[in-house]
Amino acid sequence: MVVSTDRRIHGHSQIILQAGEAAALTGRATVTVALGTAWVAGKVLAPGASASLGADAKFGGPLLIEALPDQQQVPLAATVCVKLDIESTADGHLEVGQADGRSYKVQLVPSDQMALRRYPQHWLQATEDIVQSRREGGSPSVAVVGSKGVGKSTLARLLVNSLLEVSPVVAFLDTDCGQAELTVPGLVSVTLLDKPLFGPAHMHMQQPTKSHFIGDLSPQSNPLHYLSSIRSLHEWYWNHSGTNKHGVIVRPPLVINTHGWIKGLGFELLAQVLESTCPSHVLQLDTHNANSSLPPCVWWLPEDIKSHHRPAVYQLPSVGAVQQSIGNDIQDSTVSSWPPRQPPTEQRALQWLAFARQCTGHHLNPCSWDLPAFVTAADELASSPPYRVPLSHFNVIFHEASIAAPQVLQALNGSVVAVTKTAGDALAGNTRAGAAATIAVSECLGIGIVRSVDPAKQLLYILTPTPLKLLQQATNLEVIKMHGLVLSCTALSVYPPVSA
Numbered sequence: 001m002v003v004s005t006d007r008r009i010h011g012h013s014q015i016i017l018q019a020g021e022a023a024a025l026t027g028r029a030t031v032t033v034a035l036g037t038a039w040v041a042g043k044v045l046a047p048g049a050s051a052s053l054g055a056d057a058k059f060g061g062p063l064l065i066e067a068l069p070d071q072q073q074v075p076l077a078a079t080v081c082v083k084l085d086i087e088s089t090a091d092g093h094l095e096v097g098q099a100d101g102r103s104y105k106v107q108l109v110p111s112d113q114m115a116l117r118r119y120p121q122h123w124l125q126a127t128e129d130i131v132q133s134r135r136e137g138g139s140p141s142v143a144v145v146g147s148k149g150v151g152k153s154t155l156a157r158l159l160v161n162s163l164l165e166v167s168p169v170v171a172f173l174d175t176d177c178g179q180a181e182l183t184v185p186g187l188v189s190v191t192l193l194d195k196p197l198f199g200p201a202h203m204h205m206q207q208p209t210k211s212h213f214i215g216d217l218s219p220q221s222n223p224l225h226y227l228s229s230i231r232s233l234h235e236w237y238w239n240h241s242g243t244n245k246h247g248v249i250v251r252p253p254l255v256i257n258t259h260g261w262i263k264g265l266g267f268e269l270l271a272q273v274l275e276s277t278c279p280s281h282v283l284q285l286d287t288h289n290a291n292s293s294l295p296p297c298v299w300w301l302p303e304d305i306k307s308h309h310r311p312a313v314y315q316l317p318s319v320g321a322v323q324q325s326i327g328n329d330i331q332d333s334t335v336s337s338w339p340p341r342q343p344p345t346e347q348r349a350l351q352w353l354a355f356a357r358q359c360t361g362h363h364l365n366p367c368s369w370d371l372p373a374f375v376t377a378a379d380e381l382a383s384s385p386p387y388r389v390p391l392s393h394f395n396v397i398f399h400e401a402s403i404a405a406p407q408v409l410q411a412l413n414g415s416v417v418a419v420t421k422t423a424g425d426a427l428a429g430n431t432r433a434g435a436a437a438t439i440a441v442s443e444c445l446g447i448g449i450v451r452s453v454d455p456a457k458q459l460l461y462i463l464t465p466t467p468l469k470l471l472q473q474a475t476n477l478e479v480i481k482m483h484g485l486v487l488s489c490t491a492l493s494v495y496p497p498v499s500a
Helices: 111-117 121-135 152-163 223-240 265-277 319-326 344-359 371-383 405-412 487-492
Strands: 002-006 012-018 022-035 037-040 043-045 050-055 063-068 080-088 104-109 141-146 170-174 187-193 210-213 243-245 248-250 254-257 281-286 312-317 387-390 395-398 416-421 443-454 459-463 476-479
Touching (some): 012 022, 022 111, 043 050, 063 080, 121 152, 121 281, 121 312, 141 152, 141 265, 187 223, 210 223, 344 371, 405 443
Parallel strands (some): 141 254, 141 281, 281 312, 395 476
Antiparallel strands (some): 012 080, 022 063, 022 080, 037 043, 243 248, 387 459, 416 476, 443 459
């Protein structure tokens, strides 16, 4: 690999990859293919194509940019396979160790380490089978299942990016309320994606197409509400995501991300999620430990249903199993695509930090997950103009306690809230402010921070990335639990809440 930096253009580099070579990128950058064809996490970059890439060395690891063989290249005419132009993004920050203004870092992956960096071959083959079913006119529905830390999110992103090569839109149904892929924790959602997903969750959080508020890291506290929410999202996908082509409804491919709780109640809930969403393909990531793996075959369906619906089940090796089979400790490599799994609390903290920065119109620098980044986010929250809304506009719901009406504003001050919408009839009997009540499955329009309140005028000042047109549809404010769900984001509370 040859890397040249054009110092006349701030943060610009050019990379030349020879046949069989690859580059590992961390940070944020815009990559344009000047010559040849490249492959990044399921996304094919043809000559002239550009992509905005993002990767975090600690959370998720570098993105591998591979040179694909050029079918039209004259054999032995040149050793160059791919030429890439890489530019820092406008919203990027100085990448760790970079002194030339770049928001990214790029390294050569030696040929003898390529096997350690690539996706497992079994993953690629299963993905190609699913992509082929789309090419043949099908609408594959793919569930990715397995215990915690086996690589479900990584495989789901690979599926999304690969399916976008053959479909303009891919639907993503996220049923993991504890480790959500596109939203803050505590939600389940369906999102229609038209752009690939690169990097860990905190680098591509976005407004979902439709979501429901679970209000916890686990469905354990209210499993019926959780299952009702999943069924509602899947029903929306089935009824509203398709397009009519010559009298036939063609739906986009669906990728279903599931939770890693596979014991006891978690196992039963996963089985019901699979039964209600009825996937055509199930990619099951297994470990070498039978106690940490799901049963083989179609374990979630009753025998009478199996007779007329039998999905294709792929039993694939987990990330850990791949590492063990290769026989190398890839965690010691500086360009490993499979870094040690970080604690879920840290990953959730980054998602909340990314949310806070979205409230102020910024993106998260992938390497800014230390305390100064939280202090910066707090500064931005304190100086950003909020929405001003009357308290009377909302039905305020506290899920953990009953709050007397005079104390509602005080309880809301400085809280994190879900902004939700409920059908008119569902609000009957639940109109008292501060009621510790449960309501019917409501649509979550967004998440907000009540930065301050005005007791005299009964006003709330809310910071949120949610578009105004959605906020105007809201009927409820549901106060998010402050233990577990957002405990990891308390570093944002550098400034105490104040009254306007």
